[in-house]
Amino acid sequence: MGTLKDSYTSFLKDIEANIKNKEDLDYIKLRFSQFLDVVLDQMDYIMDYRKEEVEKLEKKQKELDEKMGKVENIVNHIEKDIYSEEGFDFEIICPYCDYEFVIDVDEDKTEIECPECGNTIELDWTGDLDEPQGCKRRLLLM
Ligand SMILES: [Zn+2]
Incomplete structure (x- = not known):
């Protein structure tokens, strides 16, 4: 995000240096900040979405771990059964x-x-x- 802030600052400096008409400058600043709000909102949304996805994956992983634990238990029991039948x-x-x-x-x-x-x-x-x-x-x- 640091890079974005730097770019924004340099963008403002650049338009201030190049657009001499104050009305035009204020208008561009306003429009750009509105545009930036949308971009930042979208970024927040994407970050939230990714966070949600990661949480979903973690939950799935946990469920898989639990299932694996159960399967391991069953396998252990089967091994025990086989042993007691063999001998x-x-x-x-x-x-x-x-x-x-x-x-x-x-x-x-x-x-x-x-x-x-x-x-x-x-x-x-x-x-x-x-x-x-x-x-x-x-x-x-x-
Ligand atoms: Zn004895």
Whole structure:
């Protein structure tokens, strides 16, 4: 805007120096200031419009960010679901100390050491999953 003001000042100086008739000079000054008002109004309007556009874009960006956050949440949940379906975890309740812990299904393993009391717990993978033998193990549906 500084440039505009400088131009305006130099414009006034120029017409004052070149138009000798005072009536003509006042008339041109008046007309020019009316014209300038319109130009400045238009500039204000354009600036406001651009500000509005920027605000709209910022709002849209915010909405997109929120949507992305939701999508990320869903993806994380899906990953969790996939993991819990890939690995059947078994909850073991130690028959010696009642300590509960979870192991991955590994049918090659026939026994596991209780992390709490150190006793060896026999694993029976052939048992009916629906009716766990005496609470020794049960399928965890997570
Ligand atoms: Zn134990």
